[in-house]
Amino acid sequence: MKQTKAQLKIQEMAFMLVAVVFFFALIGVFVLTIFGQKLYEERNRIAQERTISSIVNLADSPEFRCANSKSNCVDGDKAIVLINKTNYLNFWPFSSLSIVKSTALYKLEEDMITCNMANYPDCDIIKIYDKKVKNEKSISSYVAFCRKDYESLDQEKGYNYDRCEIAKIVAGTEIITATSE
Secondary structure, three states, X not given: OHHHHHHHHHHHHHHHHHHHHHHHXXXXXXXXXXXXXXXXXXXXXXXXXXXXXXXXXXXXXXXXXXXXXXXXEEEHHHHHHOOOOHHHOOOOOOOEEEEEEHHHOOOOHHHOOEOOOOOOOOOOEEEEEXXXXXXXXXXXXXXXXXXXXXXXXXXXXXXXXXXXXXEEEEEXXXXXXXXXX
């Protein structure tokens, strides 16, 4: 009789220990889920801040800066050459990068004419690159967009000048969620 009572108490203790371990495991999973979600939110916030700080300085980088050293000026002739250059896919911290000229600021995206070497400068948007990510937040900054143009006064005389307009640099940041991985 004493032996069966002792076995019963041992079984009760084992079940109680399993229940306590299971309870703390559930609490641990709950805490890790909340911590993981906060980690994703912090990662996305840092990525967006990095994109904002990079896009502000992008117009003054050597790849885009106007030849006459104007501040916050993008050279359109340099930008058109950068289209689909794979060297720059990992150079900037963006998932996509494009320049929207003033001719397209109030157009729908499907109505914009994408620039290439054949139709430049009579186009609306210069798409430098796009990594085609699923979840992306776009961040933009206004810049001066200049290019060299030729004006002829008559048959024999003419001059080159900088033709400038306003444009918007648009950079995308990939937003990662716990379900997207």
